[in-house]
Amino acid sequence: PEKTAxxxxxxxxxxxxxxxxxxxxxxxxxxxxxxxxxxxxYAGSKxxxxxxxxxxxxxxxxxxxxxxxxxxxxxxxxxGTTGIDSFVTLQFTSDFQExxxxxxxxxxxxxxxxxxxxxxxxxHGITIQSECPIGLIGDDIEAVSRSKxxxxxxxxxxxxxxxxxxxxxxSLGHHIANDAxxxxxxxxxxxxxxxxxxxxxxDVAIIGDYNIGGDAWSSRILLEEMGLRVIxxxxxxxxxxxxxxxxxAKLNILHCYRSMNYISRHMEEKFGIP
Numbered sequence: 001p002e003k004t005a006x007x008x009x010x011x012x013x014x015x016x017x018x019x020x021x022x023x024x025x026x027x028x029x030x031x032x033x034x035x036x037x038x039x040x041x042y043a044g045s046k047x048x049x050x051x052x053x054x055x056x057x058x059x060x061x062x063x064x065x066x067x068x069x070x071x072x073x074x075x076x077x078x079x080g081t082t083g084i085d086s087f088v089t090l091q092f093t094s095d096f097q098e099x100x101x102x103x104x105x106x107x108x109x110x111x112x113x114x115x116x117x118x119x120x121x122x123x124h125g126i127t128i129q130s131e132c133p134i135g136l137i138g139d140d141i142e143a144v145s146r147s148k149x150x151x152x153x154x155x156x157x158x159x160x161x162x163x164x165x166x167x168x169x170x171s172l173g174h175h176i177a178n179d180a181x182x183x184x185x186x187x188x189x190x191x192x193x194x195x196x197x198x199x200x201x202x203d204v205a206i207i208g209d210y211n212i213g214g215d216a217w218s219s220r221i222l223l224e225e226m227g228l229r230v231i232x233x234x235x236x237x238x239x240x241x242x243x244x245x246x247x248x249a250k251l252n253i254l255h256c257y258r259s260m261n262y263i264s265r266h267m268e269e270k271f272g273i274p
Contacts (some may be wrong), residue, residue, distance in 0.1 A: 040164030042066055044173020045180075046129040048259055050160065052076035052210050052235045053243070054086040055124040057116050060093045061109060061141065062131025066164070067093035077214045078237040085122055092116065096133055105139050113148045113157070124240045125156035127180075135163035145184075156240060158184040171258060178262035185243050186270075197245065203231045205249040207264055208256030211236020223253070234260060247271045 015022040039047065042060075047070045050058050060067030071091040080086025094112050096105055109128065116126060128141050141159040149157045160180045162173045204223060209216040216236045223230055231249055232242035246252075252264050252273050267273045 039170035039173070041162045041167040041170070041173035041176060042129060042131055042164040043070060044167070044170030044175075044259070045160050045162035045177035046070055046173075047074065048170060048210065049174055049177035049235060050127050050129065050158075050180075052078070052088060053127075053238045053240065054078040054080050054088050055239045055241075056127055056156075057087050057090075057092055057120060057123045057125075058127045058129055059109075059112060059116075060091070060131060061096075061105070061112075061128050062094065062133050063096045064093050066131045067091050074210065075213050076236050077211050077217075083120065087120065087123065096131075101133055101137060104137060105134070106141075106144055109139070109141065109144050110148065113144070117152060125158065127158040127160055129160050130163050132164045135161065135165070156185065156188075174259040175262050178260065178266075181243060181263055182266050185240075186247060186266075189244060189247070197231075197248070199248045199250075200229055201250060202228045203249050204228045204251045204253055205232040205234065205242075205246045206230060207234045207252045207254045208260035209233060209236055210256075219253075219255070234263075247273070249273055 010023075010025040013022040013024050046058060046060060046066075050056075051070070051074075060070065068091065072089055076088055078086055078088055082089055092112070094100075094105060094108050096108075100108055113126065116123065128145060130139075130141060134141065141161075145157040145159040149155050158180050160177060162176045166172055166176070206216055206219055206223070209219060211217065211233065216233050220230045220233065232238065232246045234243070234246070247267060247270075249267075250273070252267060254260060254264050
């Protein structure tokens with residue numbers, strides 16, 4: 001569009017000899033609906049933080065485009081059998097149509113959840129990664145999550161309010177995803193000592209490593225050869241059980257500060273984990 005082209009013209013320029021810079025304007029707010037090199041809040045939540053957790057199904061809730069765009073674009077390696085106990089490389093979308101925008105998509109979300117339970121009964125949990133229209137039309141994904149969780153016998157279902165327009169980059173999506181772990185995983189752990197394992201003085205968690213190309217595995221090998229016990233990886237090759245176990249760690253080892261400092265600060269304040 002002419003208006004957008006005018007703004008985009010500032011992003012490209014020729015450097016002239018003798019001038020201090022070429023006058024390019026960068027870090028300008030992304031324009032909704034226009035593909036940019038920078039991700040959105042949805043990309044930060046679904047593509048980075050939640051997506052690599054292997055034994056949970058992650059629904060791209062909204063039109064098909066966002067799910068397609070985020071599908072298989074990162075090499076988050078994992079151990080497991082796809083479709084049985086691991087779902088990272090599959091795409092799940094509610095495929096919003098115009099009628100869903102007009103009449104609401106809660107009923108469609110219920111149908112998607114029921115189909116996932118029927119087709120993939122060994123999943124350990126489900127997240128609902130909301131795309132832009134969900135926030136614009138005001139669908140109550142939290143109410144759906146609570147009712148279906150109860151219906152499925154207490155299954156972990158996490159609604160994530162990561163609509164793309166909420167942030168000009170992925171970064172806010174990281175923060176929103178971290179807060180969803182806090183509110184829908186940590187705050188719902190049983191006070192009687194769940195998870196059920198014997199902690200040791202050497203338990204650590206690798207936080208903010210997405211195992212892109214298998215690099216978290218390398219870190220894990222080195223840490224374990226030092227005599228530490230890695231009880232969780234966040235979130236490359238990670239699992240719901242590891243998320244739940246992390247408050248038992250003695251130390252969080254933070255790799256990507258930008259994406260996981262929020263939950264790490266929370267664990268330090270609430271659980272005393274440095």
